[in-house]
Amino acid sequence: MKLSTYRSRATGSRAPTILLLALVLLVPLMLAGSAAAATAVPLATADSFAVLAGAGITNTGPTTITGDVGTYPTTTIVGAGSMTIGGTNHAGDAVTQGAQNDLVTAYNNAAGQGPTNPIAADLGGLTLTPGVYNSGSTIGLTGALTLNGGGDPNAVFVFQAGSALTTASGSTINMINGAQSCNVFWQIGSSATLGTGSTFRGTVIALQSITVTTGVTVDGRVLARNGQVTLDTDTIARSSCAAAPTPAPVPVVPAPVPVPVPVVPVPVVPAPVTPAPTPAPTPVATRTAKAKVAAAKAKAAKKRAVAKKRAAVLGHARAAVTAVALTG
């Protein structure tokens, strides 16, 4: 089948190879002067999950989870009775299976973002601006990490670890200047361990297991592709983005209501007029805030609906950007 002309393949002549090499070399040079652009990782159906595992969930002590919970292909959840789940426990149902599939795409998206900024082995004491940060091996956090949104509530931070993420006891992540936990993503090449009593922010997507030790507060998600998620008296709340500030709405002046003209012939009996109830005056500031929240909610709902509809139709398929010429 032929839909249009076909692009040269890497296995063909060397000309496209040279061109590709040139592009590969030139693009990083062109981007070197600018910050590494990060984009929000599309979680698709995994978005609603606060805890997602591949090899079961083990919980000890009272743990509070705001968001959905699931594990697949190992569907065992130990200690579910002491978990307070402000969402749905999908266990190993079809929703969890779909979320695990989407997590693969999300992991690959996070791992593939760039250009990357190299980071030190320990992030403690650093203040970072939005971007993609990469460590070929482990990422550690001792003390406090500060993420500076630079006034942009949509600022995205993507951290890529070739192997493990380990945060120390009592470590924290501070968000300043509009940075939001919903826009922080941690792609972990092996497993993640969050230290006792620490405060962690962002969505962890680990290839293997995630251990959330005692008394950890997670403003985000812990999503393990193949391994287990271990919890112990923790608070995990799926982070959702606050509404971005919108321009102040132009005051709406209600149009005058036309008065119906009676067509009844004489004698005219005027109908009793009931005065319309006058709404209680609302402070302008409250009305503006409400309008902002409503607009943001509507926009987010629309975006979710479009993404859901697209995922439901296309799955993992992508539209062709060039020819599709299979043998048919």
Add this chain to the structure above:
Amino acid sequence: MLALLVPLAATWTVAARAQPAAPARFASAVVQPTQELAALLSAHEAFSKPSLDSTALELVPPLRPLTDERTVLPVLAMKTGAAGREWLQVRLPGRPNSHTGWIKRHKTALSTTRWHIVVDTSGRRVIVYDSGRPVLTVKAVVGKPSTPTPLGEFFVEELVALRPGDVGAPFALALSARSNVLQEFDGGPGQIGLHGLLNVGGVPGTAASHGCVRLDTGTMRWLVHHIVPGVPVTITG
């Protein structure tokens, strides 16, 4: 939602999902419960051996040509070479069919998949495995005797959403396989794919195609919701 998309065709056999199992065997195919995959974060030179001194085979671009989706290759082996450099033996797309090479581990992202597709050309059917267990068996149109579907070990290069009027709509899973008969087809490299029946036709269970594997619309919808780039595909005779 996904359940609504799965057609209840008589040809389907949907087995219960289960724990990972030992490798399953089908004809000459060995289906492992999981398969390691490597997503390329940059262009990679493939070598004949895990050494920069060996023969350079080809440059593998980080994105696939049809959809600009990231290149994801099945990993067959890992090895640490000179200077502690880590190498991955990967299956490569294109000719010669089923060829492999070694790429550097650096600038790749490793993951695993539980999925494996087997195309049984003699039985004219496709079997999809999850964690080594068959979860879907469906009849297919395979290559006719003059343009047979090539046999061997391949993988899904990319998943393409076709337009409603396109041949083979609604979806195509473009494979790493190339026709052994047609070196070029309609301007393309004779690339083999699993695609739909729309605008091309064919009766599942017959050998009538130019080499591609045609499946009904419901099956294609199911596949694009479960299969990702890099998933291994074994085509047996």
